[in-house]
Amino acid sequence: MNYLDWIVLILTLTGIIAYGLYKSRTTHNLAGYFLANRSMSWGLILLSIIGTQASSITFLSAPGQAYTDGMRFVQYYFGQPIAAVVICIVFVPIFSKLQVYTSYQYLETRFDVKTRTLTSFLFLLNRSLSTGISVFAPSIILSSLLGWNIYWTNIFMGGLLIIYTMSGGAKAVAYTQQLQLIIIFIGIFLAAYLVVHMLPEHVGFFDALHVSGKLGKLNVITTGIQNGKFNWKDQYNLLSGIIGGFFLGLSYFGTDQSQVGRYLTASSMKESRMGLLMNGMVKVPMQFLILLVGALVFTFYQFNGAPLFFNESQLAKIEGTIYKDSLVQARQEYETINLLKRKSVTDFSLALHQHDQINITRHQRELEDLQHYSDSLRMKVKTWIKATGGDNNDTNYIFIRFVVDYLPAGLVGLLIAIIFLASWGSIAAALNSLSSATMVDFHRRFTKHTITPEKEYQWSKWYTLAWGIFCITVAMFTYNIGNSLIEAVNVLGSLFYGVILGVFLVAFFLKSIKSGLAVFWGAVVAECLVLAVFTFAKLGYINLGFLWLNPIGAFGVILFTLLFNLFFRVQRSRR
Amino acid sequence: MNTDDDKAPLFKSWKQWYFLVIAFLVLLIFLFNYFTKYFS
Numbered sequence: 349m350n351y352l353d354w355i356v357l358i359l360t361l362t363g364i365i366a367y368g369l370y371k372s373r374t375t376h377n378l379a380g381y382f383l384a385n386r387s388m389s390w391g392l393i394l395l396s397i398i399g400t401q402a403s404s405i406t407f408l409s410a411p412g413q414a415y416t417d418g419m420r421f422v423q424y425y426f427g428q429p430i431a432a433v434v435i436c437i438v439f440v441p442i443f444s445k446l447q448v449y450t451s452y453q454y455l456e457t458r459f460d461v462k463t464r465t466l467t468s469f470l471f472l473l474n475r476s477l478s479t480g481i482s483v484f485a486p487s488i489i490l491s492s493l494l495g496w497n498i499y500w501t502n503i504f505m506g507g508l509l510i511i512y513t514m515s516g517g518a519k520a521v522a523y524t525q526q527l528q529l530i531i532i533f534i535g536i537f538l539a540a541y542l543v544v545h546m547l548p549e550h551v552g553f554f555d556a557l558h559v560s561g562k563l564g565k566l567n568v569i570t571t572g573i574q575n576g577k578f579n580w581k582d583q584y585n586l587l588s589g590i591i592g593g594f595f596l597g598l599s600y601f602g603t604d605q606s607q608v609g610r611y612l613t614a615s616s617m618k619e620s621r622m623g624l625l626m627n628g629m630v631k632v633p634m635q636f637l638i639l640l641v642g643a644l645v646f647t648f649y650q651f652n653g654a655p656l657f658f659n660e661s662q663l664a665k666i667e668g669t670i671y672k673d674s675l676v677q678a679r680q681e682y683e684t685i686n687l688l689k690r691k692s693v694t695d696f697s698l699a700l701h702q703h704d705q706i707n708i709t710r711h712q713r714e715l716e717d718l719q720h721y722s723d724s725l726r727m728k729v730k731t732w733i734k735a736t737g738g739d740n741n742d743t744n745y746i747f748i749r750f751v752v753d754y755l756p757a758g759l760v761g762l763l764i765a766i767i768f769l770a771s772w773g774s775i776a777a778a779l780n781s782l783s784s785a786t787m788v789d790f791h792r793r794f795t796k797h798t799i800t801p802e803k804e805y806q807w808s809k810w811y812t813l814a815w816g817i818f819c820i821t822v823a824m825f826t827y828n829i830g831n832s833l834i835e836a837v838n839v840l841g842s843l844f845y846g847v848i849l850g851v852f853l854v855a856f857f858l859k860s861i862k863s864g865l866a867v868f869w870g871a872v873v874a875e876c877l878v879l880a881v882f883t884f885a886k887l888g889y890i891n892l893g894f895l896w897l898n899p900i901g902a903f904g905v906i907l908f909t910l911l912f913n914l915f916f917r918v919q920r921s922r923r
Numbered sequence: 924m925n926t927d928d929d930k931a932p933l934f935k936s937w938k939q940w941y942f943l944v945i946a947f948l949v950l951l952i953f954l955f956n957y958f959t960k961y962f963s
Binding site for chain 1: 929930931932937940941943944945947948951952955956958959961962963
């Protein structure tokens with residue numbers, strides 16, 4: 349990074365903090381602090397919902413995911429529009445009618461305080477840990493790539509946003525998210541334009557897509573069927589995306605306070621519904637475009653020679669081990685493959701222009717073989733990194749490495765600022781929701797004496813600060829989560845979301861269940877089941893993708909609640 | 924939050940909005956499928 353990058357980075361970040369503080373004026377009570385006095389229009393809600401879900405992980409990991417695994421990750425979002433419709437029909441009218449601050453308040457009205465407290469606790473556990481990862485994820489990437497101190501990066505990543513989140517609450521969060529998203533989309537669009545612009549002269553946008561597509565990176569729709577059988581372990585396919593993604597979406601947008609808190613700020617039910625429906629329509633194309641950037645970066649590296657491993661600091665570590673000589677040899681072989689790829693992909697794109705089908709097929713096969721060879725070399729290097737105790741997943745480094753190595757001065761600073769802004773958007777909403785759940789579901793609920801609105805407001809501000817410090821602390825202790833970071837957050841969410849959703853489904857649809865005790869124990873047993881299934885899958889005893897944990901958790905709660913309800917009824921009748 | 928103001932904008936009812944959202948998803952899946960096949 350040169351001085352121009354630093355100027356752009358510092359100006360963008362201070363600009364956002366100043367704007368957040370400017371928008372901080374709100375009434376000194378809980379409705380003002382957590383719900384912006386229920387005054388927001390659907391446009392602001394839409395941007396706030398997007399800004400909350402799309403963290404820096406989305407913008408860093410997704411292009412890398414497309415580079416390594418292709419664009420099929422987009423299928424993960426297919427269930428969300430369906431979930432948005434169900435939430436508009438079932439959830440929004442109830443939350444609006446009851447005028448709740450948190451979604452969990454409704455569960456006390458429907459069942460009892462135990463069930464409300466349990467679900468709110470599961471939310472706090474899940475959201476605080478995943479926010480910790482959201483702080484750590486971009487910090488570790490920036491610190492590895494730019495040599496920054498990880499602890500200070502964590503503090504800047506998770507700490508600066510506390511200034512405006514603490515003072516302005518939901519209103520400051522929504523307005524800053526709006527500005528952040530505008531900057532983010534301008535930056536991503538510029539990066540995508542430059543990827544294509546930096547390709548050789550005779551290679552245009554469609555040629556780049558052909559190269560990427562012929563090498564299997566534009567696999568947007570996949571069935572998950574292998575050898576005539578459905579592969580349950582396959583993470584992203586049409587079926588798991590629609591069913592698993594639907595349950596995850598229903599739980600995330602319907603019951604997770606970080607999202608519910610966004611559309612509760614709406615001035616009317618109409619604005620809430622429009623914000624949610626528009627998000628349902630915008631999210632899939634938006635994710636498609638972000639993944640497309642990754643597929644274009646893949647084509648770019650066919651012409652320009654990709655690094656053997658995108659996280660150079662891990663390679664430096666194995667240079668001092670027994671793998672030193674093997675690494676030198678691997679680098680030489682990889683360089684030769686890159687040269688061959690360059691020649692082959694140039695011939696391939698020329699054949700495409702001339703509609704020369706014979707040469708298209710010939711060069712496509714050549715490229716496939718070379719890709720296979722380079723993949724096997726990368727795999728070898730990953731094995732060495734793992735054997736020496738390093739992090740052998742470089743998916744999250746692919747896009748940012750491209751930015752730092754190839755984009756012009758100034759734009760590098762802007763793209764790094766975007767990583768901060770995207771993080772701040774989702775972390776700010778998370779802190780606001782953690783604070784609201786703590787204040788409303790615990791502090792206010794269990795305090796025996798009356799608290800004045802001013803005091804509640806002051807307490808809420810301190811809870812925001814406390815959760816901010818907690819999330820930074822989690823980030824400080826997070827190390828080597830292994831998989832792609834976007835996946836790590838989604839896996840963590842899937843461990844709890846299904847169960848929380850199950851409780852709400854029982855509340856909405858099983859009107860005969862009146863016993864809070866049955867739902868409470870149903871949720872506890874279902875959570876144990878989800879954790880057991882996850883552990884068995886992790887140990888390799890069963891083949892199951894993580895998205896399936898969501899329906900298992902939701903249906904588990906329904907089933908166990910029915911069983912406990914029957915059991916308690918039989919017990920009562922015996923007495 | 925005002926619960927009285929719940930008239931669907933542009934369309935006669937919310938059902939038409941829900942249909943639009945689902946129809947748009949189905950259209951996207953078809954387009955993505957075509958995209959996948961065309962470039963592979």
